[in-house]
Amino acid sequence: MDIIKKLQLILWVLTAVLISMPLLDHFDIPYDVALRKILFLPPPEKTQEKELKPEYVEAAFGITPPAPPQQTTPAAAQITPQEAAQVTDVSQRVTGLENYAAFNNNPDEITPGVPSLSARQRVAGKVRWIGPPFGFFTKETYRFMIYREKQQVTPKIAGVLDVVQGNLVLDLLPFTTVRAPNKILIMLFNNPVSYSNFTKRPPWSGASANLESDTLYVIENTGFYPLTVHELTHLYFDGFFLPETNPLWLSEGMAVYMQSKAEKQPLGWLTRSLGKIQQGKTLPTEEFLDAQTLQNYSSDQAELWYSQAYSLVKYMLNLRTRNEFYQFCVNLKNGMPRHQALYRAYGLPFTDFDVLEKVWLHDLQKENNGKQ
Numbered sequence: 001m002d003i004i005k006k007l008q009l010i011l012w013v014l015t016a017v018l019i020s021m022p023l024l025d026h027f028d029i030p031y032d033v034a035l036r037k038i039l040f041l042p043p044p045e046k047t048q049e050k051e052l053k054p055e056y057v058e059a060a061f062g063i064t065p066p067a068p069p070q071q072t073t074p075a076a077a078q079i080t081p082q083e084a085a086q087v088t089d090v091s092q093r094v095t096g097l098e099n100y101a102a103f104n105n106n107p108d109e110i111t112p113g114v115p116s117l118s119a120r121q122r123v124a125g126k127v128r129w130i131g132p133p134f135g136f137f138t139k140e141t142y143r144f145m146i147y148r149e150k151q152q153v154t155p156k157i158a159g160v161l162d163v164v165q166g167n168l169v170l171d172l173l174p175f176t177t178v179r180a181p182n183k184i185l186i187m188l189f190n191n192p193v194s195y196s197n198f199t200k201r202p203p204w205s206g207a208s209a210n211l212e213s214d215t216l217y218v219i220e221n222t223g224f225y226p227l228t229v230h231e232l233t234h235l236y237f238d239g240f241f242l243p244e245t246n247p248l249w250l251s252e253g254m255a256v257y258m259q260s261k262a263e264k265q266p267l268g269w270l271t272r273s274l275g276k277i278q279q280g281k282t283l284p285t286e287e288f289l290d291a292q293t294l295q296n297y298s299s300d301q302a303e304l305w306y307s308q309a310y311s312l313v314k315y316m317l318n319l320r321t322r323n324e325f326y327q328f329c330v331n332l333k334n335g336m337p338r339h340q341a342l343y344r345a346y347g348l349p350f351t352d353f354d355v356l357e358k359v360w361l362h363d364l365q366k367e368n369n370g371k372q
Contacts, residue, residue, distance in 0.1 A: 052163050054264060057225040060160045123212045123242055129185045130213075133198070136187070143181075148188040161186065164225070168232055171258060174326055175240040184235060185215040186228075195219045207231045211238055230259040241333045248292055249305075250329075253313030256306055273307030278364050282308055285357050289338065315360045319346065 057063075132138050132147045139146045139153035143165050146153045165184070169176045189195035192203035199217045201208045207218040207227035216231050218224060233255040238246055260267055282288070283305060294302045317325050324345045331341030339352045350356050 052160070052167060052225075054225045054262070057160055057164075058222060060154075060156045061220050061224060063220060063222055063224065125212075126182070127213045129215065143183060145183060145185045146188065147185070149190045149194060151190065153188075161228075164228060165232065168229060168236065168258065171261070172233070172236050173322075175329070176236055181236055182214045182239070184232070185213065187215065187217045189217065189219050192219055192221075209234045211235060211242075214239075226259045226262040229262040230255045233258040240329065244333050244335070246329070246332060247289065247338070249289055249309040250313065250332075252306060253309030253311075256310040257313050257317070260310065269303055270307055270310065273303050274311060274364075276304060277308060277311060277361070278367075280361065280365070282357075282361070285353055289353060311364070312356075312360060315363070316356075 129145065136147040136149055137152050139148075139158060141158045141162060143162055144158070146158065146161065148157075169181065187198075189198070195201070195217060196203040199208055201217075203219075206221065206223045207216065207230065209216050209231040211234065214235060216228065216235065218228050218231065234251060237254050238251050240246075256270070260270060281304070283301070288305065288308055291305065294305060297305060316328065319325075328341055328345035331344050332338065336344065342353060342356060343351050346356075349359070
């Protein structure tokens with residue numbers, strides 16, 4: 001009789017497991033998160049990331065850092081607007097937002113230092129990669145298919161890309177644990193002209209991504225490492241929401257957050273705009289949350305929009321635990337209105353984004369006053 005009861009218990013446990021797994025998949029709840037919730041266990045400790053300095057990445061690709069700026073004589077400093085428009089130092093343009101005003105008249109060129117906004121469209125289904133264009137060498141790794149223009153893909157390059165991807169996947173837990181990330185095609189261009197001709201993107205953007213084909217396009221220059229992290233974040237984080245489209249502020253805020261971690265040093269434009277935000281200078285809540293393009297934004301407004309997105313995402317990530325932020329994203333993916341998605345994830349007092357904004361700004365100003 002005891003054996004029969006034990007068998008019945010085992011069958012019930014197996015039945016519960018078989019039923020719960022599809023339910024967890026349907027609601028995009030990671031298995032380890034559910035198990036820890038049931039057993040009242042704390043969140044798991046983060047797996048140690050591998051140290052990867054930008055200068056090591058540049059050395060692997062043979063990238064030469066730009067020489068420090070030299071003092072110019074007053075005569076040499078007399079540069080006409082026409083001459084300034086012919087500047088070809090793309091590596092300088094992709095390191096920050098300082099040169100945004102030089103491109104302000106072109107609505108397609110938005111925010112040097114952060115890739116220009118791609119057209120946001122619903123991805124109906126994944127498409128196959130293109131074959132390697134003429135003049136590209138190829139190499140396949142566990143995580144990537146790599147096309148490199150005019151040069152062989154060395155084992156060191158493949159190893160660096162694997163470490164970049166591995167660290168990013170850890171940073172984006174649990175968004176990358178529900179389903180294994182797809183293999184990425186990464187196309188490495190050795191100059192801005194070939195990159196721009198192929199992608200039809202502005203050469204200063206440095207990198208761009210195509211979620212539909214899981215493809216990353218990037219120029220091998222001094223902005224390579226942080227911009228690669230930025231665009232890979234779009235592929236993994238935005239890919240989590242498929243077949244839905246996540247809000248632009250959430251997408252770019254997460255991408256800039258991951259990019260800033262890869263930079264290993266404060267971003268000048270970000271520090272400057274965060275100072276304004278701490279003084280209470282922000283874009284109106286509805287305008288900020290509903291933005292789908294920055295075409296009509298001035299340089300200061302575009303800079304402020306990106307900084308506001310970064311700061312709000314960072315605050316939501318660290319407000320309580322990462323589980324609340326993950327649940328907020330799941331709620332959005334499941335079609336909840338944003339105010340309901342926020343409340344269901346974070347509870348009181350966050351009944352709407354107006355409340356979240358007030359608490360976020362209050363804590364930012366309090367933090368700023370504490371440093372003074």
